[in-house]
Amino acid sequence: MSEYLxxxxxxxxxxxxxxxxxxxxxIQDGKIVDKVAKPKVIDAKGMTVMAGALDIHAHVAGxxxxxxxxxxxxxxxxxxxxxxxxxxxxxGFSIPTTYRTGYAYARMxxxxxxxxxxxxxxxxxxxxxxxxxxxxxxxxxxVFGNNWFVLEYLKNREIENTAAYIAWLLRVTRGFAVKLVxxxxxxxxxxxxxxxxxxxxVPYFDxxxxxxxxxxxxxxxxxxxxHSIHLHGNNLGNPGNYTxxxxxxxxxxxxxxxxxxxxxxxxxxxxxxxxxxxxxxWADFESKAKEVADYVNRQKNISIDVGFVTLxxxxxxxxxxxxxxxxTELNHLKWANADVELETAAGVVPYIYSPDIFxxxxxxxxxxxxxxxxxxxxxxxxxxxxxxxxPFTRYPRVLxxxxxQKARDEQIKAFKASDKVVSQSxxxxxxxxxxxxxxxxxxxxxxxxxxxxxxxxxxxxxxLDADVAVYDFNPEKEHKPDEIEKAFSHxxxxxxxGTPIITDGEIISHGNxxxxxxxxxxxxxxxxxxxxHDKFLKFYTVTEKNYEVTGKHFIxxxxxxxxxxTR
Amino acid sequence: xxxxxxxxxAQPGLRLEVDNISPDKFAGKTAEQIAALHVYEGNTQHTMxxxxxxxxxxxxxxxxxxxxxxxxxxxxxxIGMRMTAGEILVENxxxxxxxxxxxxxxxxxxxxxxxxxxxxxxxxxxxxxGNAGNYLGAAYRGDWRGMQSGTIRVAxxxxxxxxxxxxxxTIIVGGNADVHVATHAEGNGKIIIKGSAKSKVGGQMxxxxxxxxGGVDVMMPTYVYRRDVDLEVDGxxxxxxxxxxxTAERHPKRKGEVVYGKLYLKY
Numbered sequence: 098m099s100e101y102l103x104x105x106x107x108x109x110x111x112x113x114x115x116x117x118x119x120x121x122x123x124i125q126d127g128k129i130v131d132k133v134a135k136p137k138v139i140d141a142k143g144m145t146v147m148a149g150a151l152d153i154h155a156h157v158a159g160x161x162x163x164x165x166x167x168x169x170x171x172x173x174x175x176x177x178x179x180x181x182x183x184x185x186x187x188x189g190f191s192i193p194t195t196y197r198t199g200y201a202y203a204r205m206x207x208x209x210x211x212x213x214x215x216x217x218x219x220x221x222x223x224x225x226x227x228x229x230x231x232x233x234x235x236x237x238x239x240v241f242g243n244n245w246f247v248l249e250y251l252k253n254r255e256i257e258n259t260a261a262y263i264a265w266l267l268r269v270t271r272g273f274a275v276k277l278v279x280x281x282x283x284x285x286x287x288x289x290x291x292x293x294x295x296x297x298x299v300p301y302f303d304x305x306x307x308x309x310x311x312x313x314x315x316x317x318x319x320x321x322x323x324h325s326i327h328l329h330g331n332n333l334g335n336p337g338n339y340t341x342x343x344x345x346x347x348x349x350x351x352x353x354x355x356x357x358x359x360x361x362x363x364x365x366x367x368x369x370x371x372x373x374x375x376x377x378x379w380a381d382f383e384s385k386a387k388e389v390a391d392y393v394n395r396q397k398n399i400s401i402d403v404g405f406v407t408l409x410x411x412x413x414x415x416x417x418x419x420x421x422x423x424x425t426e427l428n429h430l431k432w433a434n435a436d437v438e439l440e441t442a443a444g445v446v447p448y449i450y451s452p453d454i455f456x457x458x459x460x461x462x463x464x465x466x467x468x469x470x471x472x473x474x475x476x477x478x479x480x481x482x483x484x485x486x487x488p489f490t491r492y493p494r495v496l497x498x499x500x501x502q503k504a505r506d507e508q509i510k511a512f513k514a515s516d517k518v519v520s521q522s523x524x525x526x527x528x529x530x531x532x533x534x535x536x537x538x539x540x541x542x543x544x545x546x547x548x549x550x551x552x553x554x555x556x557x558x559x560x561l562d563a564d565v566a567v568y569d570f571n572p573e574k575e576h577k578p579d580e581i582e583k584a585f586s587h588x589x590x591x592x593x594x595g596t597p598i599i600t601d602g603e604i605i606s607h608g609n610x611x612x613x614x615x616x617x618x619x620x621x622x623x624x625x626x627x628x629x630h631d632k633f634l635k636f637y638t639v640t641e642k643n644y645e646v647t648g649k650h651f652i653x654x655x656x657x658x659x660x661x662x663t664r
Numbered sequence: 665x666x667x668x669x670x671x672x673x674a675q676p677g678l679r680l681e682v683d684n685i686s687p688d689k690f691a692g693k694t695a696e697q698i699a700a701l702h703v704y705e706g707n708t709q710h711t712m713x714x715x716x717x718x719x720x721x722x723x724x725x726x727x728x729x730x731x732x733x734x735x736x737x738x739x740x741x742x743i744g745m746r747m748t749a750g751e752i753l754v755e756n757x758x759x760x761x762x763x764x765x766x767x768x769x770x771x772x773x774x775x776x777x778x779x780x781x782x783x784x785x786x787x788x789x790x791x792x793x794g795n796a797g798n799y800l801g802a803a804y805r806g807d808w809r810g811m812q813s814g815t816i817r818v819a820x821x822x823x824x825x826x827x828x829x830x831x832x833x834t835i836i837v838g839g840n841a842d843v844h845v846a847t848h849a850e851g852n853g854k855i856i857i858k859g860s861a862k863s864k865v866g867g868q869m870x871x872x873x874x875x876x877x878g879g880v881d882v883m884m885p886t887y888v889y890r891r892d893v894d895l896e897v898d899g900x901x902x903x904x905x906x907x908x909x910x911t912a913e914r915h916p917k918r919k920g921e922v923v924y925g926k927l928y929l930k931y
Contacts, residue, residue, distance in 0.1 A: 168806060169806050170804070170805045170806040171804050171805070171806040171807035172806075174804055174807070179707075429914065430808060431806075431808070
């Protein structure tokens with residue numbers, strides 16, 4: 098492999114506490130190194146150099162995303178790019194094709210993305226789409242929060258059995274982490290019910306979200322997985338839900354992370370913007386971002402990603418089945434709903450976050466407030482819960498709002514109900530502007546640490562993977578808000594594991610994409626294996642043999658993270 | 665107003681996608697520049713000049729430009745797509761998507777148009793002397809925002825699914841309509857059918873108006889007779905029976921009153 102030397106750029110790397118110093122970055126055989134002998138030299142004078150960014154939560158592959166693509170052909174209308182040179186055709190805005198997904202992430206300097214919800218039964222489909230998404234490394238979180246095995250084991254507080262089941266499921270689905278979506282509530286949706294509080298019992302199983310969340314934290318730390326539990330809490334999207342969120346976050350109190358991956362948190366609460374609402378109904382809807390962010394600031398063993406509302410027409414999709422039904426009742430647009438036997442469910446509804454609608458304006462403010470009230474940006478990550486709060490291609494616009502008070506003021510003025518948005522939120526009073534160092538924490542070092550991948554990603558320390566992004570952005574100069582957005586929309590150069598992907602702004606390679614998965618080893622557990630066998634015979638519509646994700650077809654280039662949890 | 669005339673000199677093997685035939689695209693261009701604009705045959709790009717002889721010249725703006733298409737246009741798709749002003753005259757029949765997403769100006773087709781004419785229309789005028797195919801003035805596949813504004817006038821018959829998800833504008837049909845009229849319509853659209861309609865008229869209709877002079881073969885069971893009204897509709901004075909529906913669909917309230925789709929049947 099060739100050697101590269103990126104010279105004289107302004108380097109931002111929180112893992113080494115480098116804050117805009119003019120430095121060189123050297124690449125050799127796919128890794129960052131101290132020195133190179135005969136490199137190809139890239140002049141990055143006047144530009145910003147960072148590690149490749151990580152997206153800790155995005156819905157970019159699998160059946161849900163594909164339902165969105167199928168039932169929204171209008172998403173691709175007037176939004177297609179034909180094949181050109183080595184590049185494949187691209188299409189779509191909120192639910193882009195797999196190729197556009199890979200290209201668009203690379204253009205923004207992203208090199209690793211986590212698919213946020215994989216229904217285990219459809220893991221094969223998820224992996225086929227991941228395989229067809231070029232450039233970026235990807236992993237997928239199988240969903241556990243409404244899984245019958247988990248509900249039954251945790252009802253009896255059987256942590257070891259839960260852990261053994263998690264280990265088995267991660268292995269057969271080639272999954273990366275333990276995801277919970279509306280724990281208990283999605284299963285209750287099978288009865289036409291929901292769990293809006295952490296104490297609401299799940300019908301038939303007679304277990305509460307509280308017990309599921311605590312049990313899965315314990316099982317996750319029993320295994321010592323790289324990532325903590327990844328939680329989409331109960332009561333998403335409803336006025337006044339911040340109390341449920343605080344109740345949920347409090348469940349992590351007293352737990353300590355146990356793992357060999359340098360991870361400190363035991364709970365990652367995702368898209369917390371959707372969970373930080375006050376008021377009792379839409380008319381008195383208000384932001385409670387401060388209350389939630391203050392709690393997160395105090396509690397060092399939890400992390401969050403935001404789920405910024407980008408004020409676009411988008412496609413919502415979640416394993417939170419009851420919420421999607423609630424949404425279609427609100428906006429009367431088309432609705433898809435699916436049950437995944439024994440495991441989870443999903444819903445899909447198009448949604449327009451209009452700057453003319455007061456609630457959308459407050460949601461926009463809540464997202465930005467969460468980030469701007471956060472004190473530790475290593476534990477507060479940039480996402481839009483793509484595509485739920487907006488497409489991931491809007492990250493540069495979110496950065497503009499985070500880095501420029503002027504940009505926020507312009508947007509506030511553009512709201513139709515500007516006064517009401519201001520009175521129901523605190524966004525207008527905040528003068529904080531994030532620095533590039535903080536941006537690198539939110540998008541690089543932070544997510545890498547929380548994912549337990551800081552030995553590979555998130556920094557420019559020698560020995561780490563050579564994922565490097567160079568932006569045409571001079572931090573010493575004054576910038577208009579739109580120049581920030583423009584600079585972070587298109588990297589000038591990008592390397593993925595040492596392979597040049599983008600040179601002079603042009604994509605030149607599909608790279609050497611890897612699928613990350615975690616393989617935990619546990620003690621032999623005949624009871625769990627018998628339970629699995631039994632459930633497949635009794636309930637599943639497929640056999641165990643047709644369930645596992647095996648072979649090169651699904652994962653041509655795997656990267657396995659081994660975890661030894663034998664006792 | 666300046667006129668550009670397109671005379672077919674070769675017929676494509678596949679259908680030709682000619683969304684560049686629009687006053688907006690022609691305005692300010694010479695005949696040679698127009699001949700150099702691209703057209704698609706399948707996934708292969710050609711120049712307009714391969715299939716047409718271009719005569720005359722365009723105006724400085726779209727509004728000053730008139731396009732005349734002579735000869736056989738039955739293999740031309742997307743004529744006048746997204747045009748905002750000016751005029752197009754087609755002397756014979758066209759293929760699909762004629763005047764799709766048009767926003768202004770006028771298209772006059774002397775023959776028939778195939779399916780999806782005026783899809784997602786936002787304004788302007790589409791005149792068809794012959795018949796229209798299915799999905800006239802309908803929404804694009806999957807979209808819930810159909811025809812918003814503008815006028816479509818068809819002298820002959822129309823196919824199925826006219827005004828699917830219609831939100832506004834007017835469609836006037838001289839002849840008969842096939843099944844599914846104004847399905848899912850919402851807002852203030854108006855459809856006038858001077859002949860008869862087959863069935864599924866106003867299915868899942870939330871708002872808008874349908875006037876039918878020649879009767880409906882099979883009425884939707886979810887429409888309710890309200891009263892008789894005397895009206896003048898496109899120059900015809902007559903007594904109509906007013907039905908409201910679709911009662912199986914949700915209906916919003918405006919100024920305290922429930923909004924229904926209105927179906928007027930001429931006595």
